[in-house]
Amino acid sequence: MDPSQVDVPPLKDLTIENITENVHMINSRTPDPRLKYVLERLVTHLHDFARETRLSTKEWAIGLRFLTEVGQMCTDVRQEFILLSDVLGLSLLVDSIDHPKPPASTEGTVLGPFHTHEAHIESHGSTISHDPDGEPCLVVCTVKDTTGQPIPDVKIDVWETDSKGFYDVQYSERDGPDGRAILNTDDKGTFHFKAIVPVPYPIPHDGPVGKLLKMLKRHPYRPSHMHFMFEKPDYDHLITALYLRHDPYETSDAVFGVKETLIVELGTVSPEQAKEYGVKEGAKLLTYDFVLVSDKEAADLREENARKAMEAQGRKMKFYEGLPVPDVD
Amino acid sequence: MDPSQVDVPPLKDLTIENITENVHMINSRTPDPRLKYVLERLVTHLHDFARETRLSTKEWAIGLRFLTEVGQMCTDVRQEFILLSDVLGLSLLVDSIDHPKPPASTEGTVLGPFHTHEAHIESHGSTISHDPDGEPCLVVCTVKDTTGQPIPDVKIDVWETDSKGFYDVQYSERDGPDGRAILNTDDKGTFHFKAIVPVPYPIPHDGPVGKLLKMLKRHPYRPSHMHFMFEKPDYDHLITALYLRHDPYETSDAVFGVKETLIVELGTVSPEQAKEYGVKEGAKLLTYDFVLVSDKEAADLREENARKAMEAQGRKMKFYEGLPVPDVD
Numbered sequence: 001m002d003p004s005q006v007d008v009p010p011l012k013d014l015t016i017e018n019i020t021e022n023v024h025m026i027n028s029r030t031p032d033p034r035l036k037y038v039l040e041r042l043v044t045h046l047h048d049f050a051r052e053t054r055l056s057t058k059e060w061a062i063g064l065r066f067l068t069e070v071g072q073m074c075t076d077v078r079q080e081f082i083l084l085s086d087v088l089g090l091s092l093l094v095d096s097i098d099h100p101k102p103p104a105s106t107e108g109t110v111l112g113p114f115h116t117h118e119a120h121i122e123s124h125g126s127t128i129s130h131d132p133d134g135e136p137c138l139v140v141c142t143v144k145d146t147t148g149q150p151i152p153d154v155k156i157d158v159w160e161t162d163s164k165g166f167y168d169v170q171y172s173e174r175d176g177p178d179g180r181a182i183l184n185t186d187d188k189g190t191f192h193f194k195a196i197v198p199v200p201y202p203i204p205h206d207g208p209v210g211k212l213l214k215m216l217k218r219h220p221y222r223p224s225h226m227h228f229m230f231e232k233p234d235y236d237h238l239i240t241a242l243y244l245r246h247d248p249y250e251t252s253d254a255v256f257g258v259k260e261t262l263i264v265e266l267g268t269v270s271p272e273q274a275k276e277y278g279v280k281e282g283a284k285l286l287t288y289d290f291v292l293v294s295d296k297e298a299a300d301l302r303e304e305n306a307r308k309a310m311e312a313q314g315r316k317m318k319f320y321e322g323l324p325v326p327d328v329d
Numbered sequence: 330m331d332p333s334q335v336d337v338p339p340l341k342d343l344t345i346e347n348i349t350e351n352v353h354m355i356n357s358r359t360p361d362p363r364l365k366y367v368l369e370r371l372v373t374h375l376h377d378f379a380r381e382t383r384l385s386t387k388e389w390a391i392g393l394r395f396l397t398e399v400g401q402m403c404t405d406v407r408q409e410f411i412l413l414s415d416v417l418g419l420s421l422l423v424d425s426i427d428h429p430k431p432p433a434s435t436e437g438t439v440l441g442p443f444h445t446h447e448a449h450i451e452s453h454g455s456t457i458s459h460d461p462d463g464e465p466c467l468v469v470c471t472v473k474d475t476t477g478q479p480i481p482d483v484k485i486d487v488w489e490t491d492s493k494g495f496y497d498v499q500y501s502e503r504d505g506p507d508g509r510a511i512l513n514t515d516d517k518g519t520f521h522f523k524a525i526v527p528v529p530y531p532i533p534h535d536g537p538v539g540k541l542l543k544m545l546k547r548h549p550y551r552p553s554h555m556h557f558m559f560e561k562p563d564y565d566h567l568i569t570a571l572y573l574r575h576d577p578y579e580t581s582d583a584v585f586g587v588k589e590t591l592i593v594e595l596g597t598v599s600p601e602q603a604k605e606y607g608v609k610e611g612a613k614l615l616t617y618d619f620v621l622v623s624d625k626e627a628a629d630l631r632e633e634n635a636r637k638a639m640e641a642q643g644r645k646m647k648f649y650e651g652l653p654v655p656d657v658d
Binding site for chain 1: 339340341342343344345348349351352355356358359360361364366367368370371372374375376377378379380381382383384385386388389393396397398399400401403408410411414417418419420421422423424425426427428544545546547579580581582585587588589631634635638642652653
């Protein structure tokens with residue numbers, strides 16, 4: 001680089017007191033107002049964290065080594081940084097901010113690190129879990145909008161562990177996906193498939209995040225649940241899960257995902273249902289009526305919540321591509 | 330894990346508003362008060378950052394992917410997380426907090442990612458840089474305490490780039506260390522060696538940190554400097570560097586390391602010095618008188634600064650192994 005092109009503001013003699021404003025100054029030359037705002041808040045919180053804790057060089061080095069190990073644990077089928085975000089409550093928080101739900105719509109929850117893009121498209125009634133040790137469970141659901149109208153052609157991603165609490169991708173030797181599928185709602189907004197009863201399982205805890213949980217005397221378990229993700233143009237993307245009532249980890253989920261409205265009690269298949277769906281009478285039955293919000297409903301609520309939060313900060317803000325940035329005019 | 334052992338406080342229905350206190354609650358079962366405090370501040374700042382920016386799921390995913398790439402860029406000879414800490418001003422801040430300097434002592438600065446543990450111990454007068462294109466530079470220094478007494482037997486780590494701006498470890502093919510050495514002060518607290526005149530160089534910017542700098546329209550350059558690290562029992566560990574006056578990047582160091590007291594003007598070797606040190610008359614000469622603080626001086630000043638910062642937070646604190654923690658009694 002040609003030194004004559006250096007046109008950043010002069011910086012020198014940076015101290016505990018003035019380093020933050022100087023980092024803001026040099027970072028503020030990006031033309032993207034959102035990047036500028038996000039970086040400004042990030043650097044402020046990072047520096048305040050160090051100042052308030054009087055972070056030692058030793059602790060700083062431990063922290064950087066930890067983050068390095070988290071990054072190096074990541075592979076195509078394991079995302080340790082999502083896991084870290086999950087156990088620190090950040091994932092649940094970000095989902096709550098970005099996908100606000102009006103009353104009576106289905107609440108969202110954490111995606112977790114085990115969603116993949118390799119599930120096959122299955123027809124209604126398909127068996128999505130082939131674990132012979134799993135307890136069969138018929139799943140029959142509806143998808144409606146907030147006015148109660150069924151929504152056809154919704155793409156549904158569903159995934160769960162096997163009876164041992166492992167997702168397909170956690171087995172090094174495997175032939176393609178299992179315990180996961182993509183379905184679409186029919187004209188009546190319904191879908192059904194054959195799965196197995198979910199079981200509690202630990203999040204992967206043989207890596208740095210597991211070590212952190214151990215230091216914090218936290219267990220790594222998630223209560224029994226089945227993941228669902230809903231997509232349709234004009235509807236807000238819904239990432240959620242259904243949890244089983246009375247699970248031993250119902251109130252201590254390692255990743256903070258459980259919500260009362262997402263807890264279900266399993267029923268049993270009636271003689272009529274057994275005939276209709278081709279399953280055994282008395283088998284376990286999971287039913288749920290999902291309610292999606294429109295993109296517009298979600299965007300309005302997101303902006304309303306953001307406005308309130310910005311007012312509470314006492315800062316003059318405007319919206320840029322739907323997200324708040326300081327209003328400097 | 331036996332579910333009956335779950336004795337964490339009950340958590341459910343976590344929201345934007347209550348997630349932070351719940352994460353604190355579940356994290357507060359560690360017996361280590363310092364870990365508890367550091368995690369409490371970390372989670373608070375992380376969550377406030379997301380709440381204040383209304384962080385979107387897309388931005389969250391970009392952030393996690395970025396951190397993953399930073400971790401995966403790290404090798405035995407490249408520490409991209411230190412680089413990230415450097416360009417965000419965190420490294421300079423942590424060094425300032427942990428190694429406070431009373432007036433008249435030598436200021437510290439960033440370690441950077443290129444210190445290694447493979448330098449050889451050299452005797453005074455050794456040539457530590459063998460780059461034939463480098464401009465020879467004799468380095469003659471003293472090390473004293475804050476009362477002006479010379480300190481013998483100080484271990485000094487020194488490292489610099491070659492004339493092209495690369496450290497030895499940046500070459501994939503190399504035979505052992507170059508441009509770095511370990512020396513010890515003699516009875517008079519002096520040391521000298523033959524090096525080359527430092528040149529400006531870019532921090533490694535072919536990775537994710539380089540991409541971030543580009544998005545922020547920041548250049549990756551560091552002004553010409555030579556690194557020094559001083560160790561002796563009972564003295565505070567000093568990590569510092571000397572910078573050359575009039576460098577084009579003197580006021581825009583990519584990692585915020587320059588301090589006025591650490592800037593030197595190179596002199597030239599006199600006829601007497603040429604004879605004494607066995608170098609050419611008129612060659613470049615770098616001299617500096619380093620002043621180390623004792624462990625006790627540093628600890629006292631660190632605690633005094635921490636006390637003031639804690640008072641400003643309005644929180645009742647005590648010290649645990651020299652670092653602040655909340656006083657809950």
